[in-house]
Amino acid sequence: MAKKEKVPRQKMVEQEPAKRIHNFEEVPFGYDEETAIIEAARCLQCAKPLCVEDCPVNIDIPGFIKHIKEGNFEEAIYTIKEYNILPAICGRVCPQESQCEGSCVMGKRWEPTAIGNLERFAADWERKNMPKSCPECMPPNGIKVAIIGAGPAGLTCAADLQRKGYDVTIFEAFHTGGGVLVYGIPEFRLPKEIVADEIETLKMLGVKIQYNSIIGKILDIEDLKEMGFKAFFVGVGAGLPILINYPGIDLNGVLSANEFLTRVNLMKAYKFPEYDTPVKIGNKVSVIGGGNVAMDSARVALRLGAEKVMLVYRRSEAEMPARREEYHHGKEEGIEFHFLTNPVRLIGDDDGNVVKMEVQKMELGEPDDSGRRRPIPIENSEYIIETDTVILAIGTRANPILTKAIPNLKLNRWGYIETNENGQSNIEYIFAGGDIVTGAATVISAMGAGRRAAKGMDEYLQSL
Amino acid sequence: MPYKILKKEELGNSGTLMEMDLHAPLIAKKAQAGNFVLIRINETGERFPLTIADYDREKGTITIVFQIVGKSTKLLSHQNLGDELLDVVGPLGNAIHIKKYDKPIVIVGGGVGIAPCYPQAKELKEAGNKVITIIGARNKELLFWRDRMANVSDELIICTDDGSEGRHGVVTDPLKEIIQREEIDHVIAIGPLIMMKFVALTTNGKGDLPQVKTYVSLNTIMVDGTGMCGGCRFSTLDGNVKFACVDGPDVDGHDVDFDNLMKRAKRFCDEESACLEGYDHACRALEKLE
Numbered sequence: 001m002a003k004k005e006k007v008p009r010q011k012m013v014e015q016e017p018a019k020r021i022h023n024f025e026e027v028p029f030g031y032d033e034e035t036a037i038i039e040a041a042r043c044l045q046c047a048k049p050l051c052v053e054d055c056p057v058n059i060d061i062p063g064f065i066k067h068i069k070e071g072n073f074e075e076a077i078y079t080i081k082e083y084n085i086l087p088a089i090c091g092r093v094c095p096q097e098s099q100c101e102g103s104c105v106m107g108k109r110w111e112p113t114a115i116g117n118l119e120r121f122a123a124d125w126e127r128k129n130m131p132k133s134c135p136e137c138m139p140p141n142g143i144k145v146a147i148i149g150a151g152p153a154g155l156t157c158a159a160d161l162q163r164k165g166y167d168v169t170i171f172e173a174f175h176t177g178g179g180v181l182v183y184g185i186p187e188f189r190l191p192k193e194i195v196a197d198e199i200e201t202l203k204m205l206g207v208k209i210q211y212n213s214i215i216g217k218i219l220d221i222e223d224l225k226e227m228g229f230k231a232f233f234v235g236v237g238a239g240l241p242i243l244i245n246y247p248g249i250d251l252n253g254v255l256s257a258n259e260f261l262t263r264v265n266l267m268k269a270y271k272f273p274e275y276d277t278p279v280k281i282g283n284k285v286s287v288i289g290g291g292n293v294a295m296d297s298a299r300v301a302l303r304l305g306a307e308k309v310m311l312v313y314r315r316s317e318a319e320m321p322a323r324r325e326e327y328h329h330g331k332e333e334g335i336e337f338h339f340l341t342n343p344v345r346l347i348g349d350d351d352g353n354v355v356k357m358e359v360q361k362m363e364l365g366e367p368d369d370s371g372r373r374r375p376i377p378i379e380n381s382e383y384i385i386e387t388d389t390v391i392l393a394i395g396t397r398a399n400p401i402l403t404k405a406i407p408n409l410k411l412n413r414w415g416y417i418e419t420n421e422n423g424q425s426n427i428e429y430i431f432a433g434g435d436i437v438t439g440a441a442t443v444i445s446a447m448g449a450g451r452r453a454a455k456g457m458d459e460y461l462q463s464l
Numbered sequence: 465m466p467y468k469i470l471k472k473e474e475l476g477n478s479g480t481l482m483e484m485d486l487h488a489p490l491i492a493k494k495a496q497a498g499n500f501v502l503i504r505i506n507e508t509g510e511r512f513p514l515t516i517a518d519y520d521r522e523k524g525t526i527t528i529v530f531q532i533v534g535k536s537t538k539l540l541s542h543q544n545l546g547d548e549l550l551d552v553v554g555p556l557g558n559a560i561h562i563k564k565y566d567k568p569i570v571i572v573g574g575g576v577g578i579a580p581c582y583p584q585a586k587e588l589k590e591a592g593n594k595v596i597t598i599i600g601a602r603n604k605e606l607l608f609w610r611d612r613m614a615n616v617s618d619e620l621i622i623c624t625d626d627g628s629e630g631r632h633g634v635v636t637d638p639l640k641e642i643i644q645r646e647e648i649d650h651v652i653a654i655g656p657l658i659m660m661k662f663v664a665l666t667t668n669g670k671g672d673l674p675q676v677k678t679y680v681s682l683n684t685i686m687v688d689g690t691g692m693c694g695g696c697r698f699s700t701l702d703g704n705v706k707f708a709c710v711d712g713p714d715v716d717g718h719d720v721d722f723d724n725l726m727k728r729a730k731r732f733c734d735e736e737s738a739c740l741e742g743y744d745h746a747c748r749a750l751e752k753l754e
């Protein structure tokens with residue numbers, strides 16, 4: 001006999017779907033102070049909090065929630081930042097349903113405590129009400145460390161090492177920092193102003209960032225060693241898009257999700273012609289894939305004015321890896337989901353533009369390497385979908401530019417860097433973490449890897 | 465890191481060609497023939513590629529040459545000596561393979577493609593090779609760097625489509641003669657897609673002419689330049705998909721589906737016109753105010 005819950009999980013007010021598909025503003029508005037306190041009071045303050053164990057950076061969750069409950073918002077953000085240097089980001093993009101909230105005891109009988117919403121609340125409150133808080137640093141030890149890649153793994157590793165007293169420089173290939181946070185995740189899920197703001201915290205700590213610097217091209221590891229760097233963290237990500245060689249893939253109107261999202265998110269093509277980078281979207285857009293990148297692409301396409309956006313995924317709804325909240329938002333916004341469907345070929349007109357896609361139905365067989373059930377084509381199930389834009393969001397691989405430039409670095413057969421549990425590669429002064437080690441994963445798991453590597457690098461450097 | 469313009473010069477007489485030296489010491493230190501940079505002029509600008517046409521490792525400068533064809537190149541031409549470009553990334557792409565070959569190398573530069581031919585000819589000459597260079601353009605106003613090319617070539621042939629200078633004809637005319645008169649190790653062709661297509665057809669051995677290995681340089685539309693977006697992808701005739709920024713930009717010309725590339729190059733035509741019109745309009749409005 002389940003007791004009816006006295007106080008339900010507090011919802012965040014959200015933009016109406018019909019309105020939000022015409023803008024790039026955030027969907028949820030965030031809690032106000034009163035609602036945050038009510039939600040914080042739902043937390044049972046467990047003696048053995050399972051949520052902390054399931055957080056990839058082990059934030060003191062009951063700790064910060066207790067401060068919110070007592071109205072001490074400043075203490076709350078201070079607590080979070082001891083563990084997580086990017087709370088405004090994690091609160092928005094972590095798949096809490098499979099991490100902290102997934103193990104929350106409240107979720108066994110009622111709804112889990114809205115840990116993500118509360119983290120976001122604390123970070124946003126700080127940004128609006130206070131000068132930035134900067135966690136303490138140990139005194140400088142003069143040892144130079146290079147972080148390659150200013151994505152979530154690199155930013156976390158950099159912050160941790162700087163706080164331990166090291167002299168940290170981040171080398172970033174793009175003209176701005178954040179990695180997937182700026183080029184992959186759209187503005188309406190993660191405002192870029194927030195990413196820039198979080199990076200400011202790093203600069204406050206004393207971290208130096210050099211943009212437009214592709215290590216392996218402008219400088220290599222040997223150059224950096226000559227410049228005095230003693231240890232390296234490689235966080236270059238897995239940005240190489242997988243492009244299956246379907247017949248017709250060379251037609252105009254077919255592009256990788258990476259290209260599509262980089263144009264819109266990083267180069268702000270949604271503001272064309274105020275910004276010079278264009279992006280082309282037709283009326284009937286198909287997005288191939290079922291992960292967060294596919295969901296983001298579909299929702300961006302809607303906002304760019306597509307009449308119809310279809311998501312074509314070869315497995316079923318249950319297997320979709322996309323974050324649940326994004327799938328839910330996407331459905332509300334009117335995206336058509338075609339499950340157990342896979343492209344066969346793309347058909348173009350005389351000018352070389354895609355106009356149709358032939359697909360076939362799939363059924364699920366035994367699990368494959370990833371542990372998910374393998375999709376098997378159903379014979380004679382082909383049919384045609386009318387489409388004038390096809391966005392491929394079917395996964396990525398390791399970008400080889402840096403790894404190719406480090407002779408003797410041990411990689412696995414997919415080109416990812418092999419590391420031990422401390423993030424150390426077979427070359428003792430080179431550590432790595434994030435997608436370049438695991439393949440495409442989440443922001444928070446990259447941050448966890450950055451954290452572990454910082455600890456490993458500190459141990460290594462202190463042992464010299 | 466601001467990239468200052470240390471030299472700015474008009475090339476030829478058409479009013480559309482320009483040479484600039486940029487202060488970029490780290491890039492200059494590593495640059496090699498075949499490399500390019502991606503430039504973003506200002507905050508709202510797009511990222512676009514230009515080949516490194518020359519470099520001075522001591523001075524810490526790289527040279528770019530461009531033709532004014534759209535908004536970004538026009539905006540670039542309006543930057544002045546001493547101005548700084550917001551972002552320059554490089555050196556990108558694969559450097560060409562420099563060694564002493566047993567037979568001569570023919571380099572064919574068309575229009576603004578003459579500029580990226582220069583570092584290739586220079587490095588090959590420095591490695592002890594015999595370099596035969598053909599440069600061509602629609603007319604003499606569009607020719608430039610004649611002396612520079614002569615300095616790094618054993619033989620220099622100039623052509624113009626309209627006969628206003630040098631030989632009257634297209635670059636493939638002298639090319640046909642050369643490959644028939646002597647054995648050539650390989651041909652390097654850089655210029656408009658249609659020109660590279662026809663050079664590749666001339667040397668593919670189908671027909672009466674000998675087959676000669678040919679490299680072309682693909683300057684596709686690019687966004688990131690490091691292989692993460694696939695915007696620069698091109699199809700090969702044997703059915704593969706490659707990226708110009710990391711598999712090139714210099715690639716086997718007999719492998720490239722030029723017709724597909726030419727179609728892909730036009731995919732933002734409407735946006736490009738709109739952007740250029742908007743810029744011209746803004747320029748005219750500013751002029752009226754002044």
